[in-house]
Amino acid sequence: MAAGRAIKAGDLPQVIPVFPLGGVLLLPHAQLPLNIFEPRYLNMIDDAMAAERMIGMIQPAGGSPALPALAAVGCLGRITSFAETSDGRYLITLTGVCRFRVANELAGRLPYRQVRANYAEFVEDLKPLVDDEGFDRIRFLAALKAFLERRGLDVDWDTAKDAPAEALVNSLSMALPFEPAERQALLEAVAFEERRETLIALMEIDAADRSGDDDPHWLQ
Incomplete structure (x- = not known):
């Protein structure tokens, strides 16, 4: 997916890696800086950078701390800024693309989690920002x-x-x-x-x- 090109619903990846992070929100068109240091998420970013630079931000929804349930809705983001520090951390910026509903989580042997994403409810996210005439x-x-x-x-x-x-x-x-x-x-x-x-x-x-x-x- 080329940077700067308008994104259509059909361009969005159906299977995405997700980063469960409580208390963190990503919204379409907005930017979220992240400091990545856990090995499994460093691996996730490596894989994303080698592909479409897309990951999903999602909140945990309780359950086991080791493998918490995932919230029903997250937001797909594109890595639009990337830097590696001298101690091996990644400093990235995610730009929100489109929200998604988790259809199901995929079983696999990757160190990070993946879900099948359904964007149908949120395709309006792909439109440019517009003025809000009702804004008080x-x-x-x-x-x-x-x-x-x-x-x-x-x-x-x-x-x-x-x-x-x-x-x-x-x-x-x-x-x-x-x-x-x-x-x-x-x-x-x-x-x-x-x-x-x-x-x-x-x-x-x-x-x-x-x-x-x-x-x-x-x-x-």
């Missing part, structure tokens, strides 16, 4: 401000005020300190509008008991 940025940024203040965190507010809606929602869905189940809910929101409203709800629920001025005059 004032409400969104007010909820974000309250959420961050409770944790002593901050963001680049100039960027947050100007960034395209989908890019902003996706990047914050990945970056904000949500619980694994909340991250999974953001991932499984089929349409972007559903993810946007889920993110706002999570932030507003979290900040519901905060004190202070709710007037978003600071956005003007």
